[in-house]
Amino acid sequence: MKLDDAAAHLEALGNPTRLKIYRTLIRAGGAGMPVGRLQDKLKIAPSTLSHHIKALVVVGLVTQVREATTLVCHANYSVMRELVDFLVAECCTESAAPPDAKTAA
Amino acid sequence: MKLDDAAAHLEALGNPTRLKIYRTLIRAGGAGMPVGRLQDKLKIAPSTLSHHIKALVVVGLVTQVREATTLVCHANYSVMRELVDFLVAECCTESAAPPDAKTAA
DNA sequence: ACTATATTTCTAGAATTATCGAAATAATAG
């Protein structure tokens, strides 16, 4: 994952409301959760909720599947895993230096 | 780590400039790096750089130690590790449900 | 076609953020 992509993902998660949305979807498991149920659970105005969900969708952290009149949201585990991998590989230890670095200890 | 704290940390890292700053400090290792050298490396106006560094400092991701006239910045590994632990524990798998959840599979 | 439910898009205002030049402050040397 490129740094700019990682930053975009981090920014999407870097808002308490969106992080709550995302965590709720993770806890919903593979079945996901419709937008309306998220709205009931989190008590957010529909337009505001839609706005935040969209922010998560555009970076790929959440996907949506229509089921009749409801839109079911799913957390995308693999994107989150890529993000965590980026953080661990590039931002967690001194071994985060690139292989060609002349600064290796 | 609380959700709001995690969101604050994610927001701090969720900007390409700040993520570059943080990664540069990680790669600098335990010695850290002075503000001025960050400025040379990343080519950011001093006031802008100071602004971004401050954002990382207030959430604890970066610490600063003065050495004579220069301020040396250090990435705080442990805070990053706490953040990654939060993401893995709460936001990565279905096992992210709280222990008392009735929805456990 | 009409109705109902679910969700998004539009619009707008308040608040926050990013950027940077200029001035101010901190630490040291002379």
Add this chain to the structure above:
DNA sequence: CTATTATTTCGATAATTCTAGAAATATAGT
């Protein structure tokens, strides 16, 4: 104390984000 280097704070502007009400759209049922 003055000068010098390093860094921050101030002030201003442009851009973005957050919030939510109102209107619009999508899907299905009658």
